[in-house]
Amino acid sequence: MDAYAQSATILGLLKTTDGRPVAHASVTVRNMHGRIVAFRASDSAGHFRIILPSTPVPDSLRLHVNHLGYANVDLPLTAGRARYDLTLVEKAIDLSEVAVKSRPRIDSRGDTLSYDVGSFARVEDRSIGDVLRRMPGMEVSESGQIKYNGQNISHFYIDGDDLLNDQYRIGTKTIPHAMVQKLEVLQNHQPLKVLKNKTFSDQVAVNLVIKDDAKLKLTGQAKLGAGLPRQYDGELNTILFNKKYKLLNVLKGNNVGDDLAADFNAFGSADRLSGAGHSLPQALLSSGTAGNPPLPKQRYHLNNSASLNANNLINLKNGLQLKFNSNGLLDYNTLAYSSLSERYLGSDTIRYTERQDIGRHPFLTETNLTAMANADTYYFNNVLTLTYSGEAGASTLVSNDIAMRQHLGSRIRNFSNTLTYAPARKNGDVVNLHWYVNHYNQPQTLTINPGINAEVLNDGEPFAGIRQFAETPTWFNRLSASYRLATGLIKQRYRVGITNEWQQLRSALRLTQLDGTEHPYSGSDDNHLHWQRHQVFTDGVYEYKRRRLEAVLTLPLAVQRTAYRDAAFALNETEHRLLINPSLRAKVMTNVEDYLSFTYHFGNDFGNSNGVYRGAVLVNYRSIQANDAQLQERDSHTFGLRYNYQRAIRMLFIHAGITYSRSTANTIASSVITDDIARTVLLPFANDVSSFSASGGISKFIFALGATASLKASWSTSRFNQLLNSEALPFHNRSFTVSPGAEARLFNRVSINYNGSGTWTTSRLVEREASTQVANRQIRQFDQSIGLTYSPFNRMFLRVDGRHQYTSQQQPSTVAYFFADAHLRYRLAKWRTDLELNLTNLANVTSYETYSLSANQFGYNHYQLRGRMAVVKVTFQL
Structure with missing residues (x-):
């Protein structure tokens, strides 16, 4: 029949x-x-x-x-x-006891959304990151950061344990997807069990649920690759994920352009990284003015690198968890580029040219020791962090036809300890004791030979060289105690605490004369700035929830004392301030899956030692900075509105939001620009900055096609002022970006994925006079990538990738690039071995041009890229 x-x-x-x-x-x-x-x-x-x-x-x-x-x-x-x-x-x-029982599958239960990994995986996939990118609602940036429906995740768990801290990129690249049963999205996530149902949270976390049979033994991979021209790529990793022990240790080495430093990127919030919302001092000196090109780093990263990423965790029977995370990196890389920078003033145009070949020797050692107990009745956590890192870079440089050599050396020494203890009382109230202490220093030395800009630096006399030294050793301490009431219509938390910051800013600018003697720069004394900031604070947090409405009001109050002095400049200032920085967050659940949220924050922020030092600092060969103003004070208002829409059973995820901010500062940066050097001074004039942005995105699994499609768009506008050569220039910038994406499976043997991005940027001078020559500027940029994977027979996979970039603007000619790569892999199942052939940059694009636009500044950069490469690799499953 x-x-x-x-x-x-x-x-x-x-x-x-x-x-x-x-x-x-x-x-x-x-x-x-x-x-x-x-x-x-x-x-x-x-x-x-x-x-x-x-x-x-x-x-x-x-x-x-x-x-x-x-x-x-x-x-x-x-x-x-x-x-x-x-x-x-x-x-x-209960919320979503419904599940999509067809493949692919999503289950939703309460605040937890579960993706069945096997139903989203394809035979050509290797790591959990390959599968995660295909899941509707999930998004992975090129840097490795994960978002769910437009929101950054706060934690990345493996079977409930935060093994990797904020550096989870190594996990998504290394963990085989076959080990993972499902990926859970934890919405409204509260990481402290003692605070569960006692406070509101809008955090989103991800948890990998490991298959039972994958927990039984140690596994891993050994990879070895070699190719032309003189290429090598190797990796050895070990993985164990069971209830008591978890480890993920990775040893790597390569010169194929894989940036191993990216594995140490931290994706957590600033508060979580520092333990106290404390911002580490920024480096004062740099060796150049051009940034990296908007390409995957593998295209231009000429390197010889080795790294160790060790992550080990043990859960003891008494509930205590011990964790050891250690990172190490040795690297040598080079970058060759040339650039043109134009500054458009009311009656003049300043042009800078630069050609530079840089060789860098960065290194990193960092160790984190963690002891944690996360129980229903108390929370204890102590994290000790030790960091020693740095970089030595040397370059040959030609700027405006002046040839020179540079060397920039820096060292970072960082120590911090974060202690948190939060016990619950018998009545359910929670006490929280928190102590964070940190010491940080980054001494830097920039040398330039021969001496340049003699008219500015050496009274017009030729000289042999420059040596600029700078460092900002800092001690920071924060101690607080809080009490949370567990009952009542309005949940309440009250906190008191102190913060202390001691810092020195030391710099010395020395000029080596032709006879070999070294003299101080005569135009300014050295900086010996002593800085202190102390704060006594208290705050109250009030949380209200009724039916579909949830609101959190925070009312912080602080008394702040800031003092700084430098005897060489007769500088001795002390300021006292009373600070009130309220914030409000409200969320309305329009149904069991969707919500509308509103945020408001008022900030009364103050500058740091970088804004008050008086002595001149040569921050790079082309810029001298100093200040002639009081401590910067900025008042800002920020409003945000966001709508989150999701239909888990239909695999449809939509988000949209707007943000408006306006700030007023009591200082403005004034730059005096000549054809050879720029001098920047912070002056005491009011400065207003306002910005507005709108963004949205949609991600959908299309059942009929077995495809995941997405579309993101954003629009932003900003108004700000610049003071250039004593001329006030108010600017208005606009930018619009749209990014489509799709991934589909065809005929059960062909996979295709597409990602695109189009950006339109416009900058114009507001209310310009007829005499000005500052014209409106616009740049249009398009970036599209497409990948095609074909499996001609079982265990063989051929992938071809193409990327097209296009940039146009009013004056220079249009630039366009096309990159193509190919990848062939054959799996020897019996021997648990993969054989691979990687062909990179088939079109042999060895140079790359970019254009940038910001206010009255136009930039052009030309970079040297890696040429065509071929690498054969063998991967063995341990």
């Missing part, structure tokens, strides 16, 4: 017991094996219509209806019957 019949159509109406239509219900037709034959959602009037082309005879099919809040319907189809009008019975259930 023929098992198939001609195409048929079934239709019907879904309604409740009181006659109301049931919209957006999932209506599926399944065969005798439970597999979906056809799918449709009911429309706003409750109607559905499903066409069954060349399906099995109706007697072998069943009709399933699922909808949140209603009992499921499951009935057989009958031959000759085309219409099915059904009445759904309401059923009170």
Whole structure:
């Protein structure tokens, strides 16, 4: 008997017991094996219509209806019957006890959304990162940062343990997807068990649930690769994830352009990284003025690198968790570029040219020792961090036809300890004791030979060289105690504490004369700035929740004393301030999955020692900075509105938001620019800055095509002032970006993915006079990538990637680039070995140009890229 019949159509109406239509219900037709034959959602009037082309005879099919809040319907189809009008019975259930039982699959239960990894994985995938990028609602940036429906994740757990801290990129690249049963998204996540249901949270975390059989033994990979021209790429990793022990240790080395320093990127919030919201001092000196090109670093990173990333965790029987994270990096890389920078003034145009070949020797050693107990009745955590890192860089440079050599050396010594103890009392109230202490220093030395800009630096006399030294050794301490009330209509938390900061800013500018003697720069004394800032603070947090409304009001109050002195400049200032920086966060649940949130924050922020030092600092060969103003004070108002929409059962995720901020500062940076050097001074004049941005995104799994599609867009505008050569220039910048993406599986052997981005940037001078020559500027940039994977037979995969970039603007000619790569892999299943051939930059693009636009500054950069490469690699599963 023929098992198939001609195409048929079934239709019907879904309604409740009181006659109301049931919209957006999932209506599926399944065969005798439970597999979906056809799918449709009911429309706003409750109607559905499903066409069954060349399906099995109706007697072998069943009709399933699922909808949140209603009992499921499951009935057989009958031959000759085309219409099915059904009445759904309401059923009170916890949020989303409904699951998409077809492949791919998402389950939603309460605040936890679970992606079945196996149903999203494809045979060509290797790591969990490969699968994660395909999951609707999830987003992974080129740097490795993970977002869920537009929001950065706060934690990356492996079976409930935070093994990798904020440096989870190494995990998504290394952990095989076959080890992971499901990926959980934890919405409204509260990492402290003692605070569960006692405070509100808007954090989102990710948890990898490891398969039971993958927890039983140590596993890992050994990779060895070699190729032309003189390329090598190796890796050895070990993985163990069980209840008691977890480890992920990775040893790498390569010269194929893989930036190993990126594995140490931290993606957590500033508060979580520092333990106290403390910002570390920024480096004062640099060796150049051009940034990196907007390309994957592998295109231009000419390197010889080795790294060790060790992460080990043990859970003891008494509930104490011990964790050891250690990172090490040795690297040598080079960068060659040339640049043109133009500054448009009211009656003049200043141009700088630069050609530089830089050789860098960065190194990193960092160790984190953590002891934690996260119980229902108390929380204890102590984190000790030790860091020693630095970089030595040498370069040959030609600027405005002046040739020179530079050397920049820096060292970072960083120590911090964070101690938190939060016990719950018998009545449920929670006490929280927190202590954070940090010492940080980054001494830097910049040398330039021969002496340059003699007219500015050496009274017009030729000289042999420059040596600029700078450092800002800093001690920071924060101690606080808080008490949280567990009961009451309004949840309350009160805190008191102190912060202390002691810092010195020391700099010395020395000029080596032609006779070999070294003299201080005569235009300014050295900096010996002593800085202190102390604060006594208290705050109250009030949380209210009723039905669908949730609101959190924070009212901080602080008394702050700032003092700084430098005897060489007769500088001795002390300022006292009373600070009130309230914030409000409110969220309304429009239904069980969607919400509308509003945020407001008032900030009364103050500058640091970088804004008050008086002595001249040569921050790079082309810029001298100093200050002639009081401590910078900035008042800012920030408003935000966000809407989150998701339909887990339909795999549809949408987010949209707007942000407006306005700030007023009591200082403005004034720059005096000549053809050779720029001098920047902070002056005591009011300065207003305002900005507005809107963004949104949609991510959807298309069942009919087995594809994930996404679209993101953002628009921003900002107004700010610049003071250049004593001329006030107010600017208005606008930018619009749209980014589509899609990934699909075709004919069960072909996979295709696409990612694009288009950006339009405009900068114009506001209310310019007829005499000014500052013209409006606009740049249009398009970046598109497409990848095609083909499996001609089992265990063989061929992938071809192409990337096209296009930039246009008013004056210079349009630039466009096309990059192509190929990858061939064959899996020897019996030997648990993969053989690979990687062909990179097939078009052999060895140079790259970029254009940038910011206010009245136009920039052009030209970079040297890596050429064509071929690497053969063997990967063995341990």
